[in-house]
Amino acid sequence: MSKTGFYAERIRPVVVTAVLTAICITLVSAFYLSTQDRVKENEGLVLKRAVLFAAGLNVPATNQGINELYESLVTEDNGVFTVKDTSGKPAAYAFIQTGPGLWGEIGAVIAFDSSLSQFAGVDFISQNETPGLGARITESWFKEQLRGKVPPLKMNPEGTESSAPSEIDAITGASRTSEYALSLFNRAGERAASLKGGN
Amino acid sequence: MNDLMPVAVFFGSIFTSNILLANYLGMCSFLSVSKEIETSAGLGAAVIFVMAVTTALNWLVYNYILLPLGLDYLRFIVFIVVIAGFVQLVEMIIERISEGLYAALGIFLPLITVNCAILGVSLFMVIRNYNFINSFFFGLGSGIGWFLAIMAMAGIRKKIAGSRIPRGLEGAGITLIIAGMMALAFMGFSGMINVT
Amino acid sequence: MAGKALKTFTAPLGKDNPVFVQILGICSTLAVTNNLKNTVVMVLGVMFTTTLSSFTFSLLRKVIPGRIRMIAETLIIATFVIIVDIVLRAFMPEIWQQLGPYVGLIITNCIVMGRMEAFAASNPPGLSLIDGLASGMGYAYVLVIIAFFRELLGSGSVWGFPLLGDWWTNWAIMIMPPGAFFMLAIFIWVVKGRSKE
Numbered sequence: 046m047s048k049t050g051f052y053a054e055r056i057r058p059v060v061v062t063a064v065l066t067a068i069c070i071t072l073v074s075a076f077y078l079s080t081q082d083r084v085k086e087n088e089g090l091v092l093k094r095a096v097l098f099a100a101g102l103n104v105p106a107t108n109q110g111i112n113e114l115y116e117s118l119v120t121e122d123n124g125v126f127t128v129k130d131t132s133g134k135p136a137a138y139a140f141i142q143t144g145p146g147l148w149g150e151i152g153a154v155i156a157f158d159s160s161l162s163q164f165a166g167v168d169f170i171s172q173n174e175t176p177g178l179g180a181r182i183t184e185s186w187f188k189e190q191l192r193g194k195v196p197p198l199k200m201n202p203e204g205t206e207s208s209a210p211s212e213i214d215a216i217t218g219a220s221r222t223s224e225y226a227l228s229l230f231n232r233a234g235e236r237a238a239s240l241k242g243g244n
Numbered sequence: 245m246n247d248l249m250p251v252a253v254f255f256g257s258i259f260t261s262n263i264l265l266a267n268y269l270g271m272c273s274f275l276s277v278s279k280e281i282e283t284s285a286g287l288g289a290a291v292i293f294v295m296a297v298t299t300a301l302n303w304l305v306y307n308y309i310l311l312p313l314g315l316d317y318l319r320f321i322v323f324i325v326v327i328a329g330f331v332q333l334v335e336m337i338i339e340r341i342s343e344g345l346y347a348a349l350g351i352f353l354p355l356i357t358v359n360c361a362i363l364g365v366s367l368f369m370v371i372r373n374y375n376f377i378n379s380f381f382f383g384l385g386s387g388i389g390w391f392l393a394i395m396a397m398a399g400i401r402k403k404i405a406g407s408r409i410p411r412g413l414e415g416a417g418i419t420l421i422i423a424g425m426m427a428l429a430f431m432g433f434s435g436m437i438n439v440t
Numbered sequence: 441m442a443g444k445a446l447k448t449f450t451a452p453l454g455k456d457n458p459v460f461v462q463i464l465g466i467c468s469t470l471a472v473t474n475n476l477k478n479t480v481v482m483v484l485g486v487m488f489t490t491t492l493s494s495f496t497f498s499l500l501r502k503v504i505p506g507r508i509r510m511i512a513e514t515l516i517i518a519t520f521v522i523i524v525d526i527v528l529r530a531f532m533p534e535i536w537q538q539l540g541p542y543v544g545l546i547i548t549n550c551i552v553m554g555r556m557e558a559f560a561a562s563n564p565p566g567l568s569l570i571d572g573l574a575s576g577m578g579y580a581y582v583l584v585i586i587a588f589f590r591e592l593l594g595s596g597s598v599w600g601f602p603l604l605g606d607w608w609t610n611w612a613i614m615i616m617p618p619g620a621f622f623m624l625a626i627f628i629w630v631v632k633g634r635s636k637e
Contacts, residue, residue: 080526080530364545410633
């Protein structure tokens, strides 16, 4: 094998691959680093919005509004978010509860009233449920029905509507996801009860 | 942190969340290869093997190399390189140790690198936060699910080969409709396993 | 030259359409079309990737040795896909979460690599750019049409706006996997039935 042949056969492919890889990775890294702050901010915003929504407050439309409202009302201690009312007294407590779902983990911020015995509300922050079926847990009617309910909850049969204080309506066609959501809520209820004991 | 049981993940990925019928992955080779039963069996077997191993490998790479270094945004490149490298390696090993196996599986291996189901399973595993055991069973189960789906399809296509089909539906059209019906049937499995 | 450019541009939109003629890139065609908004974001991502990947690869086609062509193609595609992923994550976090793994799966979308192999490897950058863009558009309009019908029938809405009102019972099947298969099959049937061979 001649010297140029050796170069063309063995060395050049390696060199080209290495250079190309280096360029690609530099490019990607530059992009990543330049958007990193924004990604972090987005993630923070998702959480803040969820806490405010779960506590039953009107969530401002702008990011800045959310940040301001959150700063003025919410304090976090050891994973528990305390949401104060305008007079400064605690009005609701919220925490992140995770549990299994049909396809993967479901994560939600669940809030309780100041006595820790009633649900104040819920907002889902991560879920991989079936689009159009299980994913409807993120629709407002499903989230809103939790407000004011008392744990432990029971599932209402599909297709009927309930206003009993400890029942929630399932999602038609997504009974599995509804059950996972129910057990998520009830686990949050137990955690709230244990917080009450601790206080 | 994850209370999902490996058994549930395993059966779930074979039936209720079949990688092909519920997540649409691996359609390209599915549509083109499912004409013949023998080819389908060969490709299906290769998919099971590669999927189970690469999912486990990618889990290790992701959790022990990419995450600690904060490089998880490079996962697309790294996963595909791991898959391509593994497929190449297996091809070389099979070629050297067993001619029979190479004749049966060898030609399918290059096809696998571009089978989106393999990469898809690795990406799902990251998104769903599976642990190592679950990831392995998820990969294995998804491979078996893919195998089942393509074998069933190949059988059905053989049966209907002589049937009269509207001209516009010949080939891809009718295959998609059958896939749709299979997806409906597989949905019937949901709720079969209780995860508590 | 201009004639060739025009032909390069129109072929993928009609008789060489990547989706319903060549049956490529089916995974995402089925997976993301249950709602129009996600679909539009997805097809923009794919158009961006095919256009720029074809262009870049065509620029480099004489520098890259044949033996590493596949690796080089994968690298180039993956780079653009990661950029799409990062941008979506930063600016449209909700849609990014809903699209899940399918953004990453643009890498294995056969359309992208298929166009690089079949066209960009042997044509100048300008034409490759047109070819990549047209292939992306051929893919895009099919997906948008399918997504329109699936969202309309499955959720009674278009682009998230309820359109059909309360009397409409949603066909849940349309937004689930079987609906995707049936819709694409019907689409292919209609197109093939119209074209006289």
